[in-house]
Amino acid sequence: MAEGPIQTGDTRAHSIAKASLGVLLAVFGIWISATFIPSLIWAVVIAVAIDPLYARAEARWPGGRRAWLPLIATVLIALLVLAPLTIGVIEAAREARTVIAWLADARANGLAQPEWVQHMPFANEISGWWQNNLATPEGTAIQLDRVKGSLVGGNSALVGRNLVRRSVVFAFTLLALFFLLRERDNFVVQLQVGGRRLLGSCGDRIGAQLIRSVRGTIDGLVLVGIGEGAVMAVVYLISGVPHPFLLGLLTAVAAMIPFGAALLFGIASLMLIGQGAIGWAVAVFAIGMVVVGIADHFVRPLLIGGSTRLPFLWVLIGILGGVETLGLLGLFVGPATMATLIMLWRDYIAGTNFSDLSPPLALRADRPPPDCD
Known part of the structure; x- marks a missing residue:
């Protein structure tokens, strides 16, 4: 007769210990993987976005769902992101020589005031500022150095670190997307079961x-x-x-x-x-x-x-x-x-009848607010 309460107590203690251990491990796991959580969320967002097209591809080529189909989808996503960036870098490289030549000429000769300044509001004030700050080589050099100092000074190392970090995040996002697409059905079933239990x-x-x-x-x-x-x-x-x-x-x-x-x-x-x-x-x-x-x-x-x-x-x-x-x-x-x-x-x-609530909730000047229950 004494075994029942003991077993119940043990079961309850085991459940509490298991739940506590699970919470601690979950917190510790989130802390360990905090750097990669954005990549995992990005992979989920991309997978959800392309799921209708990917499901059609799986239905048409069922034999490729475990290997080449996730690989092709991941490569296409990578190209979709990298192609515009590559075009932008190429265009920037083409213009770099022109910009460098323009900066050298501005430092040597100053910047001549364009004609459209005379057609702007406050043309005299703008023209005076231009003559004092940009029309001479010395003034132009000072202004360019100020701009360069504000944009580059102290930020080059930060920009480099951010670039490396974002490259790592992007690479891990592609890796996570590949495995997420390959195990798509298993993940969906597990999420459904976990969601219903929770x-x-x-x-x-x-x-x-x-x-x-x-x-x-x-x-x-x-x-x-x-x-x-x-x-x-x-x-x-x-x-x-x-x-x-x-x-x-x-x-x-x-x-x-x-x-x-x-x-x-x-x-x-x-x-x-x-x-x-x-x-x-x-x-x-x-x-x-x-x-x-x-x-x-x-x-x-x-x-x-x-x-x-x-x-x-x-x-x-x-x-x-x-x-x-x-x-x-x-x-x-x-x-x-x-x-x-x-x-x-x-x-x-849901299911609340708001018409029953409207009289007490309507605050009028001739009526004090209702008391709380």
Whole structure:
């Protein structure tokens, strides 16, 4: 008769010890792998984004799901990222000689005041500043040294470390993506079982909401950003902006961040102003703002909010807050997190009859607020 309580006590003690050990090991494991967690999240985001296409490829070539199909998908993702960077580096190398020659000439002869300065507001003040700071070789050298000191001084080592770190993160992301695609079915089954045991029937809904949020965010940010870059590349080409396709590519990348494309419009306008094409400069900036307005206020809310059932205000908070906290990764993690929180909140208040709550919740000037229960 005494064995029952002892066995129960032992079982309870073993369960508590097992749970405590699991929590400690989980915390320790997260601490050990903290450097690689962004790479794992990136791999999950990419896998979720390409899953519809990858599932079709698996259905068509079922024999390649364990070897060459994950490898091909990983290589294509790598090329999709590295190809634009390679093009940008090549274009920058081509322009480096021209920039170096221009800087040498500016140091030797100064910068002559362009004609368009006389057509700007406060032309006399701008002209006076130009004559004092840029018209002579000495003034130009001082200004260039200031710019060089602010941009390069003390930052070269930091830039080098960041470049190495991001290269390692990118390489590990590709490695994680390969194994994630190869073991795709096993991972999905394990996540479903773990979600149901931990969250019950709500686990599948949360997983589906996260997937919809990530895909909706990719459609709303990446695809719309690419569309903005393509439209503006045509505008740059027509208006005579130097390197229109490279600038269009940079615009597409910047457009993935809300209000980020305006910086590229400004750079293009300044290039045109430097060429004396003030009318085209104004036109490029105005067209760019119209394109951004349509994309940010109509297309993106429809794509992101429609797939996540998330109001645009929370979409914007998720994007901007995610970028501030997690960098580029926050573009995708932020909206997915906000969408899941809103879904859980809606589940929590589901079934409430708000008409019964409206009289006591309506605070009127002639009635004191209700007492708390």
